[in-house]
Amino acid sequence: MKLFGSAKPVTAGRAIELDFLRGIAIIAVMGFHFHAVHTNNFLLQIIEYPLKNFGREGVNLFFTLSGFLVGGLLLRQYAEKGHVNARRFIVRRIFRIWPAYYVLLAFHLLAGRHPWNTFLFQNLVHLQNYLGTSITQTWSLAVEEHFYLVLPALLLLFARWRLGVWTIVSILTAICAVVLTARCFAVAHGNLEGAFAYTQYRIDSLLVGVILSAVYWMRPAVYQRLAKRTGLLIAMVVVLCMWLAFATKNLVLDESIGYTIQALGFAALLVLVLEHSGSLRSSLVYRAIAWVGLYSYGIYLWHSLALAPGDMLIRKATALGLAPSLTWILALSAQFAFAILIGYVTTRAIEFPFLLMRNALFPEKRSSAVREEALAAEGPPSRHRQPARPAAEGAPSSTTTAEPADPRIAVLAARRRAEPGAGSEPAG
Numbered sequence: 001m002k003l004f005g006s007a008k009p010v011t012a013g014r015a016i017e018l019d020f021l022r023g024i025a026i027i028a029v030m031g032f033h034f035h036a037v038h039t040n041n042f043l044l045q046i047i048e049y050p051l052k053n054f055g056r057e058g059v060n061l062f063f064t065l066s067g068f069l070v071g072g073l074l075l076r077q078y079a080e081k082g083h084v085n086a087r088r089f090i091v092r093r094i095f096r097i098w099p100a101y102y103v104l105l106a107f108h109l110l111a112g113r114h115p116w117n118t119f120l121f122q123n124l125v126h127l128q129n130y131l132g133t134s135i136t137q138t139w140s141l142a143v144e145e146h147f148y149l150v151l152p153a154l155l156l157l158f159a160r161w162r163l164g165v166w167t168i169v170s171i172l173t174a175i176c177a178v179v180l181t182a183r184c185f186a187v188a189h190g191n192l193e194g195a196f197a198y199t200q201y202r203i204d205s206l207l208v209g210v211i212l213s214a215v216y217w218m219r220p221a222v223y224q225r226l227a228k229r230t231g232l233l234i235a236m237v238v239v240l241c242m243w244l245a246f247a248t249k250n251l252v253l254d255e256s257i258g259y260t261i262q263a264l265g266f267a268a269l270l271v272l273v274l275e276h277s278g279s280l281r282s283s284l285v286y287r288a289i290a291w292v293g294l295y296s297y298g299i300y301l302w303h304s305l306a307l308a309p310g311d312m313l314i315r316k317a318t319a320l321g322l323a324p325s326l327t328w329i330l331a332l333s334a335q336f337a338f339a340i341l342i343g344y345v346t347t348r349a350i351e352f353p354f355l356l357m358r359n360a361l362f363p364e365k366r367s368s369a370v371r372e373e374a375l376a377a378e379g380p381p382s383r384h385r386q387p388a389r390p391a392a393e394g395a396p397s398s399t400t401t402a403e404p405a406d407p408r409i410a411v412l413a414a415r416r417r418a419e420p421g422a423g424s425e426p427a428g
Contacts, residue, residue, distance in 0.1 A: 010355045011294065016281055017274045021065055022293030027336075028058030030303050033137075034335040035310050039324040048328075054244040057262060059140055060205050064266040066144060067209025072217055074155050075210070079218045083159040086152035088362060093148050095358030097297075100350045101141065104301045108135060129197040137304055139197050146199040147206045165218040172211050179204035180260050187256040195255040208263035212270065227275040233268045240265025292340060298351060299343030306342075310335040 032055025036048065070093075074084045105123055108114055118134035128135070129142040158168055183201040186194050195201050216223045227233075243261050248254045280286050292299070310331050317327040
């Protein structure tokens, strides 16, 4: 693949709504990490406030989105065949994540930007969220890696026990409750660092996305009823925004119940964006944010390299006597541009070629039910069309006519099959 050639072989069919959410998340994370100068400009303060005060919560959006997308890969398989191919799933995830990740580690090792003993071992074995790392943005990638092992293991057990969708949802909800309780105990005992970074305290944010994915794939009519309750969804997003604005500064509160509140709010936001974006999808701003989201993994891995140029620009602008407002604009613009550029280049040079290799060596298998969904997506819109969805063995069937599915489900199914990277790995 040419570095600046067509990316269609690995990007065709992506759902722009999901890339839009990725874009929002990575912009929030970058805004939180990037350096600026203090300014009394009221407009710039309004722009800066959400980025600096709760931009780090873009992590939690990535987690919930990742749970929905990656969970969907396995749950769709479970719903159609009654089992999951965990080995194939893990191999495909390795092709998706490891090449760019290990190139990042090799770069830092060769460049000497960090002493090797501050990151190498813990990052190589994906324990950096427990052992600490000088490549600080990678902590959340360890949480995701652990999730990629836990979820297939759970679904293998569910398949052996032949569990239906509501039993699965109940078990996952119970696990979330246990995680929340354990995290509250950790915070109560002063372990704020563990509550923030340890997998056993953060995996509920991903499991909320998995629960939504279970309903989406295995009970589409229930999902559509939820999607139509826009008042409830908007209320949940409003609560999320109020929490982000007023509660995240209280670390004890935010790192105990806050992550659960955010996961639920981000799940509601996901449904709203997915089902109610409407004409916004064609707007320039929406598509620009979605384009950034397309390269979010590469941007996330490498965005810390933009900090040094940003600091240098701030020093020179200050020495030249430039106004703080102009320095603020120049510094943040330069850092965003640098990070997006290096994310774009590394994605096209590293990630996309390995995705092509993965798709050639381990192509995604499609069942007859998936083909029927594609046919449904091409047919005339009908609120009473139900794509065939064979239930998991021993699970209640979801093909009954009592649960008509909106064709949007089939449309997204068609999009998702063509999407190269279902996960949302970058999480700050």
